[in-house]
Amino acid sequence: MIESVELATAQDTEALGARIGAQLSAGDVVLLSGPLGAGKTVLAKGIGRGLGVAGPITSPTFVIAREHDPVPGGRGVPLVHVDAYRLGGAAELDDLDLDTDLSEAAVVVEWGEGMAERLSREHLLIRLTRRDDDSRLAEISRVEVPA
Numbered sequence: 432m433i434e435s436v437e438l439a440t441a442q443d444t445e446a447l448g449a450r451i452g453a454q455l456s457a458g459d460v461v462l463l464s465g466p467l468g469a470g471k472t473v474l475a476k477g478i479g480r481g482l483g484v485a486g487p488i489t490s491p492t493f494v495i496a497r498e499h500d501p502v503p504g505g506r507g508v509p510l511v512h513v514d515a516y517r518l519g520g521a522a523e524l525d526d527l528d529l530d531t532d533l534s535e536a537a538v539v540v541e542w543g544e545g546m547a548e549r550l551s552r553e554h555l556l557i558r559l560t561r562r563d564d565d566s567r568l569a570e571i572s573r574v575e576v577p578a
Contacts, residue, residue, distance in 0.1 A: 461555045464558045465561070
């Protein structure tokens with residue numbers, strides 16, 4: 432089942448991320464898909480806020496992955512934020528050894544569709560589309576990967 436959410440502003444995109452982040456647990460994987468400028472990093476920023484992690488959530492394009500620790504007194508779930516845009520394929524993603532983080536952190540992968548599905552048997556896929564009026568459409572689906 433796909434849920435569609437209209438996002439008129441960047442604040443709406445971040446608020447959607449915060450609602451998603453508030454529901455995530457260690458071991459959860461979220462794949463973000465969409466073209467440049469679609470709002471993937473803004474959504475990831477909201478997810479971090481919903482999880483209650485420290486530090487600014489910015490695009491990890493050049494460092495590939497960042498880990499954000501939970502704030503003291505927070506939910507206690509770290510965030511591993513990955514940008515797969517510069518990776519050459521699934522083998523390079525495997526080199527990041529993200530599966531070791533899965534038992535202890537929520538993992539969000541920008542540009543992850545078609546590359547990061549095998550990180551978990553189940554993941555949340557969020558496809559973002561940027562419209563001509565600069566609003567966004569988020570299509571959210573829970574995906575189960577066959578064993």
